[in-house]
Amino acid sequence: MIPLQTARRIADEAFAEATRRGIDNITVLVADPSGAVRLALRNDAQGAFGFDTARAKAQTALGFGKSSKRLAEIFGDDPAATVGINAAVGGCFIPIAGAVVVHDAANTVVGAVSISGGNPLADDEVARAAVERVGLFTSP
Amino acid sequence: MIPLTQAMAVVDACFVAGAERQLAELAAVVTDEGGAVRAVMRSDGQHAFSVDIAIAKARSALGFRRSTIKLAEYFGSHASSTIGITYATDQRFIPIGGGIVLVDDDGRVIGAAAVAGGAPATDDAVVRAAASSVGLAALD
Numbered sequence: 001m002i003p004l005q006t007a008r009r010i011a012d013e014a015f016a017e018a019t020r021r022g023i024d025n026i027t028v029l030v031a032d033p034s035g036a037v038r039l040a041l042r043n044d045a046q047g048a049f050g051f052d053t054a055r056a057k058a059q060t061a062l063g064f065g066k067s068s069k070r071l072a073e074i075f076g077d078d079p080a081a082t083v084g085i086n087a088a089v090g091g092c093f094i095p096i097a098g099a100v101v102v103h104d105a106a107n108t109v110v111g112a113v114s115i116s117g118g119n120p121l122a123d124d125e126v127a128r129a130a131v132e133r134v135g136l137f138t139s140p
Numbered sequence: 141m142i143p144l145t146q147a148m149a150v151v152d153a154c155f156v157a158g159a160e161r162q163l164a165e166l167a168a169v170v171t172d173e174g175g176a177v178r179a180v181m182r183s184d185g186q187h188a189f190s191v192d193i194a195i196a197k198a199r200s201a202l203g204f205r206r207s208t209i210k211l212a213e214y215f216g217s218h219a220s221s222t223i224g225i226t227y228a229t230d231q232r233f234i235p236i237g238g239g240i241v242l243v244d245d246d247g248r249v250i251g252a253a254a255v256a257g258g259a260p261a262t263d264d265a266v267v268r269a270a271a272s273s274v275g276l277a278a279l280d
Binding site (some may be wrong): 001008032034038039040048049050 | 141143144147148172174176177178179180181182183184188191
């Protein structure tokens with residue numbers, strides 16, 4: 001499980017990376033392997049939905065063991081499956097890029113990092129950059 | 141609206157105030173004045189429900205414009221009202237100590253803060269001390 005201190009560093013790196021890209025309207029969220037929130041920070045420029053969408057993306061990625069970007073590719077043309085899965089898992093399925101599954105050097109899943117608010121592909125890149133900068137790894 | 145830097149300061153102060161009261165494991169949240177999460181952190185040994193509980197306490201305080209420890213004084217002996225309000229508010233109502241409405245120097249409501257980790261009176265003391273330490277106050 002990602003310790004809180006590491007989660008805070010991930011958040012710092014994510015905000016720094018977003019700023020470098022001129023993105024200021026994001027929520028950064030770190031979840032444990034079951035999808036439960038460890039940390040979430042919503043930036044001043046982002047609207048009220050930020051926390052809920054970031055959390056759902058994190059749960060989505062952990063639910064399938066794949067980044068939500070990969071899930072967007074898989075489910076993008078299948079709205080029936082998207083709606084059905086969303087209902088089956090209690091409404092937290094958002095296959096939109098921005099959340100990555102995080103694992104350690106032993107390939108154990110330690111949680112997820114989720115960015116909501118910018119362009120989804122940029123959210124994904126920000127999340128991956130932040131994870132890599134603290135010495136952890138992401139799944140495709 | 142409370143800036144993210146101030147929301148983070150309150151959350152950090154909750155961990156400090158908690159440690160001072162031998163409350164090592166907790167979740168702390170700050171929301172904006174509408175109840176949308178701005179910052180939340182959960183300590184390494186604290187269970188997952190505490191984030192949901194803290195968010196519900198913050199929203200409960202905002203919903204009644206009253207700290208949840210004061211709400212507990214009434215609702216603790218009015219079970220039917222508690223159940224009814226829980227349904228009426230989409231199950232966001234937890235009248236247990238630990239949530240406060242945050243006001244600034246001008247007495248303006250800028251958000252809510254809540255702690256979930258110890259006994260209700262401890263959670264209440266922690267969140268009040270945290271708010272005070274960063275120059276904010278509880279509405280009541």
